Amino acid sequence: MKVVADLDVCIGAGVCVLTAPKVFDQGADDGLVRVIVETVPSGEERLAREAVDLCPSGALEIVDED
Numbered sequence: 001m002k003v004v005a006d007l008d009v010c011i012g013a014g015v016c017v018l019t020a021p022k023v024f025d026q027g028a029d030d031g032l033v034r035v036i037v038e039t040v041p042s043g044e045e046r047l048a049r050e051a052v053d054l055c056p057s058g059a060l061e062i063v064d065e066d
């Protein structure tokens with residue numbers, strides 16, 4: 001499972017980072033989301049899914065679902 005982020009849509013709310021800090025980070029310069037893993041580790045999939053659902057802007061999308 002992979003997650004992609006649309007930086008044109010992200011508003012830097014940080015909900016994703018709080019929810020799944022091993023998958024997401026925020027850019028120090030712009031506060032926008034960074035996906036920090038190539039593939040979401042199996043132990044982090046539930047939290048990553050939760051973060052995608054909770055993102056207020058809809059910037060996150062799950063791709064390559066197994």
Ligand code: SF4
Pocket residue numbers: 005009010011012013014015016017031032033054055056057058059060
């Ligand atoms: S929760 Fe959504 S809007 Fe907030 S930083 Fe993450 S991707 Fe951006």
